[in-house]
Amino acid sequence: MNSEDNAGKEFCVVCGKEISGALGTAHLYHDGRRFALCCPTCVEMFSRAPARFASGEHPMTIVQELLDNLRWNEDGR
């Protein structure tokens, strides 16, 4: 993605939605970089594995793994 083409635009690092000017947008910092999140759910996902999202790993892969882990935790009593 060419960041110059997207000047002034921000995209949610978790779901990839464009969130420039959107209400409810949150920003978290990790490793000195700022990450934009579109909603509480994405904030939750990011805060569970900030280093992985920051590393440039494909977000959907990380989200899927996190959801799988949550499901395991809920099922195993």
Ligand SMILES: [Zn+2]
């Ligand atoms: Zn999002």
